[in-house]
Amino acid sequence: MAGSDIAAPPAASAAAPETVKILIAGGFGVGKTTMVGSVSEITPLRTEEPLTVAGLDVDDLKGIEEKRSTTVALDFGRISIGDDLVLYLFGTPGQQRFWFMWNDLAIGALGAVVLIDVRRPESSFAAVDFFERREIPFVVAVNGFHGLHPYPAEEIRESLALPENVPVLLCDARERESCRDVLIALIDRLIDDFTLRSKSPD
Numbered sequence: 001m002a003g004s005d006i007a008a009p010p011a012a013s014a015a016a017p018e019t020v021k022i023l024i025a026g027g028f029g030v031g032k033t034t035m036v037g038s039v040s041e042i043t044p045l046r047t048e049e050p051l052t053v054a055g056l057d058v059d060d061l062k063g064i065e066e067k068r069s070t071t072v073a074l075d076f077g078r079i080s081i082g083d084d085l086v087l088y089l090f091g092t093p094g095q096q097r098f099w100f101m102w103n104d105l106a107i108g109a110l111g112a113v114v115l116i117d118v119r120r121p122e123s124s125f126a127a128v129d130f131f132e133r134r135e136i137p138f139v140v141a142v143n144g145f146h147g148l149h150p151y152p153a154e155e156i157r158e159s160l161a162l163p164e165n166v167p168v169l170l171c172d173a174r175e176r177e178s179c180r181d182v183l184i185a186l187i188d189r190l191i192d193d194f195t196l197r198s199k200s201p202d
């Protein structure tokens with residue numbers, strides 16, 4: 001009987017992955033909900049409400065006349081990058097009347113994707129300002145609606161007056177791989193920023 005009633009020690013459990021909160025932001029109808037849904041490995045949480053005649057005065061549908069619903073609070077999804085990193089994705093609402101929620105959504109976020117509709121880049125200018133002012137690192141992802149990318153990334157960088165350390169990527173918010181590449185570029189930027197900070201003398 002010696003030793004038979006001694007339970008074997010539990011197998012060493014793998015270290016829990018790091019979790020990081022990321023915002024998917026940008027103007028009205030640029031494809032934020034689509035991006036979170038394309039890339040999430042869980043069924044995303046959505047808070048979509050139909051656009052109705054009552055909102056015609058406040059919902060600027062110019063250029064996105066086919067839009068039928070809008071995010072009224074947030075999107076939520078999750079994606080694992082390898083075994084040791086999990087990204088929690090929070091999609092912001094896009095309409096100006098819901099922007100007050102961005103401050104709360106940004107709490108604890110390590111980084112952001114600013115999504116731009118290639119046909120209406122001005123609709124995401126405020127999102128660029130938002131993250132610049134709060135010094136939250138971000139990448140710009142240009143969603144080529146209908147897969148069209150008439151402007152090279154460098155032209156878009158110039159038009160937004162973005163510094164060299166802000167990656168600008170061309171993407172398709174409907175394609176998982178494309179959205180994943182955007183998130184990996186953001187993680188690379190976060191690592192670069194962290195490395196730079198840890199080398200700085202103060």
Ligand SMILES: Nc1nc2c(ncn2[C@@H]2O[C@H](COP(=O)(O)OP(=O)(O)OP(=O)(O)O)[C@@H](O)[C@H]2O)c(=O)[nH]1
Pocket residue numbers: 027028029030031032033034035066067068069070071092093094095143144145146147172173174
């Ligand atoms: N053709 C095309 N349609 C897209 C693309 N991305 C999004 N859409 C469509 O455009 C519409 C708006 O996309 P959403 O993902 O709801 O945009 P959003 O930024 O979340 O919108 P709000 O939350 O209302 O600001 C939806 O009908 C999408 O199916 C794209 O890359 N190409």
Ligand SMILES: [Mg+2]
Pocket residue numbers: 032033034070071075091092093094
């Ligand atoms: Mg949305």
